[in-house]
Amino acid sequence: MSLNQNSSPLNYTDLTTDSTGSLPDTQLKTIIYPFGKYDITVVLTPSGEFIGIAEIKIAHDFLSYKQRITPQGYHDVADFYRE
């Protein structure tokens, strides 16, 4: 077996449809599912069928439920008066 010397160089811009493999170019959708202190990115078909997990990352909002419902002691309304 030998390498095909005439094959074109790998085109990185075509990786989504190339035979090197990544996901086919279909209309998939992703949702971020919060799980504990992690955010899990789940890949779904357009009809909502589960395909797989694309990413697991630490949630940026580190507040626990208890922390979130604790009153902060003042009314945060600055955004309503910003020009």
Added chain:
Amino acid sequence: MFYEEQPQKTLRLADIVQGYIVGTPAIDKPTLNANRNLYSLKLTFPLYYVVMTPCCSIGEGIISLAPLIQIKPKFFQNPYFKDDLTNINRIMKPEQTVPPEVWSSFSYEMQQERLLEGTTYSLVESFIYENHSLLAEYTLGKTNPINTGYYMIDFRMIYQLECKKVQNPKDCPWESKILELTISSRNELRDKLAWYYQRRPKEDLVLAE
């Protein structure tokens, strides 16, 4: 009454003064090597300033000031603020913090969340100064211009200034003073300023228990 009718010949916290300067250094990012040349220094000369050093700490050639700045036009959209802009200086009910149409646009959950905060401060960085014949009026907005003589300070803009004439509250350039707050108004400023600094973020509120 917001202002003292007969101001003392001393500098006190919350006094309105004139004749100073604001110098604000600015950098794009912290400089962690020896190259200290990447900065700019902005100098501005606002008409009025407010003394932010507590009365007993004024002296030794150092004073903390805050520029007296224009209020925000949107304050007038809230009937509770429009009725008396100095209401912003005091604690208030949750439904008074925004215009009624904004409050009614909140979801039930959002309203409950805000009601849970109870009667407390809003706009925690701002303190309003009432209008006075010694303060110049100005116009806010272009489409619906509003003439007003109210001003405010933003606690985030407090800065330090060196002035050799400021030796102690009595040995100081009191001639730069225009207006002095009444004891009750000054107490309101002191209370809100203390509140501004003593707030704890949500994550610390629970962890501290």
